[in-house]
Amino acid sequence: MSARRTNRTEPGASADLYLERTLRPALGTCRQDIARFRAAPAPARDKASVHGGHEPVTDLDLTLQDRLTTEISRAFPGIPVIAEEGLAEIPELPDDCMLVDPLDGTAPFLAGSSDYAIAICLVRDGIPAQGVIDLPAHDIRVSAAPGLLHLTGDVTRLPHHRPRTVLTSPGHADTVQDRLSGTGWSAQPVATASVKITYVALGRAPAAVYLPRPDGGAAPWDYPAAALAVAAAGGTVHDTTGRDLARARPARLDGWLASLQPPDADLSALLRPPAAPHP
DSSP states (O other): OOGGGTTSOOTTHHHHOHHHHHHHHHHHHHHHHHHHHHHSOOOOEEEEOTTSSEEEEOHHHHHHHHHHHHHHHHHSTTOOEEESTTOSSOOOOOSSEEEEEEEETHHHHHTTOSOOEEEEEEEETTEEEEEEEEEGGGTEEEEEETTEEEEESOGGGSOOOOTTEEEEOGGGHHHHHHHTTTTTOEEEEOOOHHHHHHHHHTTSSSEEEEOOOTTOOBOTTTSHHHHHHHHHTTOEEEETTOOBTTSSOOOOBSOEEEESSOOOHHHHGGGSOOOOOOO
16 A cells, blocks of 8 residues: 555545544644644743653643543543553553653653644554544644554645655764665655654655664654554565564664665665774
8 A cells, every 4th residue: 555545535544543533623722722822831840751852841741641541541441541651661651552642742842843743553462453643733633553554634734855865863964874875865854753754654755764772762662653654555664673662562772773665785784883983
């Protein structure tokens, strides 16, 4: 299934993508919460990040998380909800659970960027089963399951990156550009994992990468919903060991590469440690 076909529901998708349908009212209210916060911002606070270091958190993050977890607990009784806010470390995930990142990209959101998302993934038997990525700034919502991809909204509202562009975190952009020197690829900074991967799923960029970090930079709620969307569009998201992240147990990762086409050697090399300089 091509990402270009996601402007309509694929056959059977409306019957099978029940996660988005169930959470649709709560997600609509979350968009209203975001609009109210934009109109009257409240100060952010620092929190210890499960990624290491510190990052901002706001009352909006907590409001969205409470709204979503309440609805999930009502609609999916007995399914544990693993939500980012309030966690000091990444817990061991049960085989069946719901992963929730209520505001993926709080820092860019506070800076006025559109690079933020609400990301939710249902995990069954340890494997991503359904995912929802809401992009409120663009009025776009993506829902995915194995073989199914559905888009609500106008994909042309999203940035369209030119061929042979790989999206990466702003802090990694210079390093990625240096490592791609002479290959014809160029690096483009885009904050927020779920946003970068979703752009790939919807054909708005050919690839996205998160460079390996020794302390494991990606949390298990950062990527699986968007990885399902890429897989449903015919691409892959894999980690440094080659695991297909749409078909693997979510976990802390030290790097990932998303691509609609099989990645060439230049892109694949980004997930390997750079060669040590000659003495």
